[in-house]
Amino acid sequence: MSKILKAFLMGFISFFLFFAIFEAASENLGDAGEVLAFILMAAYFFFCQFRLSRGNPDANRKDWPVMLALDIIWIALFIGMVLTERREVVIAQGLVILVGCFGATWAGAFAASMKARRKREQI
Numbered sequence: 089m090s091k092i093l094k095a096f097l098m099g100f101i102s103f104f105l106f107f108a109i110f111e112a113a114s115e116n117l118g119d120a121g122e123v124l125a126f127i128l129m130a131a132y133f134f135f136c137q138f139r140l141s142r143g144n145p146d147a148n149r150k151d152w153p154v155m156l157a158l159d160i161i162w163i164a165l166f167i168g169m170v171l172t173e174r175r176e177v178v179i180a181q182g183l184v185i186l187v188g189c190f191g192a193t194w195a196g197a198f199a200a201s202m203k204a205r206r207k208r209e210q211i
Contacts, residue, residue: 091140095157098136102129103161126184130192133158137196145208147201148194155193162189 106129113121140154141147156163162185169182 091151091154092157095136095140095154096160098140099158099161102132102136103165106132126188129185130188133189133192134196134199137193138200139196141197141200143200143204145201145204147204148198149201151197155197158193159189162186 106125109128110122110125113125115121117124136158137151137155140158141151144151166178166182166186169178173182
């Protein structure tokens with residue numbers, strides 16, 4: 089299975105997984121639950137991208153198709169929010185979601201590239 093297809097499936101699964109987590113966390117913990125859910129979402133995207141990019145010393149610069157495939161569901165969600173929601177909702181939730189998934193995805197690729205570079209230098 090190609091990396092892009094794996095990334096898309098991970099992103100697709102994350103959509104349903106995190107809506108369930110957001111719902112349960114906000115219902116039981118209120119605003120603190122939402123913050124916790126966003127942190128978990130960022131950790132998920134970091135770990136997924138790290139696993140997809142491992143062994144690639146230029147992952148943070150060359151794995152953009154994989155990163156985009158991982159985040160495409162959330163990009164579509166954000167576009168839908170921009171088109172249908174009030175500006176306050178988009179800023180409060182949409183931008184946090186985008187920063188969380190994009191930032192963590194890029195950070196995962198960056199960490200994988202740094203690890204691959206260190207490993208290559210040791211050889």
